[in-house]
Amino acid sequence: ATPLIIDTDPGVDDAFAIALAARSPEVELKGLTTVFGNVGLDLTTANALRLLAHLGRTDVPVVKGSEGPGGAADVHGADGLGGQALTLPENPVPISGEDVVRFFADTITPDTVVAAIGPLTNIAAALEAGVEFPRLIVMGGGLGLGNMTARAEFNFWADAKAARTVIRKGNPVVVPLNLTQRCIADTEFLANVDPVLSNLTGTYRAYLAAHKDQNHSDREEGILIHDAVAVAEAIVPGTLKLETHGLDIDDEGALVEGKHQVEVAVETDWPALRSFMEQRLSV
Ligand code: BDR
Numbered sequence: 001a002t003p004l005i006i007d008t009d010p011g012v013d014d015a016f017a018i019a020l021a022a023r024s025p026e027v028e029l030k031g032l033t034t035v036f037g038n039v040g041l042d043l044t045t046a047n048a049l050r051l052l053a054h055l056g057r058t059d060v061p062v063v064k065g066s067e068g069p070g071g072a073a074d075v076h077g078a079d080g081l082g083g084q085a086l087t088l089p090e091n092p093v094p095i096s097g098e099d100v101v102r103f104f105a106d107t108i109t110p111d112t113v114v115a116a117i118g119p120l121t122n123i124a125a126a127l128e129a130g131v132e133f134p135r136l137i138v139m140g141g142g143l144g145l146g147n148m149t150a151r152a153e154f155n156f157w158a159d160a161k162a163a164r165t166v167i168r169k170g171n172p173v174v175v176p177l178n179l180t181q182r183c184i185a186d187t188e189f190l191a192n193v194d195p196v197l198s199n200l201t202g203t204y205r206a207y208l209a210a211h212k213d214q215n216h217s218d219r220e221e222g223i224l225i226h227d228a229v230a231v232a233e234a235i236v237p238g239t240l241k242l243e244t245h246g247l248d249i250d251d252e253g254a255l256v257e258g259k260h261q262v263e264v265a266v267e268t269d270w271p272a273l274r275s276f277m278e279q280r281l282s283v
């Protein structure tokens, strides 16, 4: 199995991504590193622990990473999990005391994949410290498209400087909004997967319904599981069609054309990926 580390800010779609990895034999989950984002660092870390307890994976270490100004409570709920975090079991295992950059340096082997599905603060700090990521898959950015501002996507916007470091030095595979916004976990999907996961999605569904007229027009009812789409590429390489693009990050945190060659996920067979996820996430 491929060693996988997920850098995450759970987050409802992060929860789906973590569950997908935890239930896929193709990857061996080596740890969750946490970052602020959808909510503050204490909550994202607590959520990571509880999600692992629910998934029966208390063997996976949780390493607390970087704090920053968090905020997508309108989408993910004040606790980051649609107000349902405390319905998940407590994890008896404490947070690993290791420093996050140290953890990456100690844990990454030549075949390790790191999937970064929150703001890129931890990853940029590791790159600055000289850590090498053999394969780094990043959910973030949108080409000509945003969900925070008209042009900026949340993960890149939340720490634009870190996003720039990753685009320039991290040799990432970028999984942008342009693709993830087409992957809708519809009502039927949510009815077929682990009810504990579906139970987290109430606030998110209400948010999307309320913003139908803005960036979420003519969309079927359901949620966007951005992060799970990115993690699927770590589980089964080739799930997403990649193209090389010259990109950069501007001061606003928007992904723009530039001179740094990175791989971008441009397409997927969503019906096939949808059934794959449904199968893995059902109980
Ligand atoms: C990204 O932002 C977060 O709110 C989600 O968890 C996802 O990582 C989508 O823009």
Ligand code: CA
Residues within 6 Å of the ligand: 008, 009, 010, 011, 013, 014, 037, 117, 118, 227
């Ligand atoms: Ca996330």
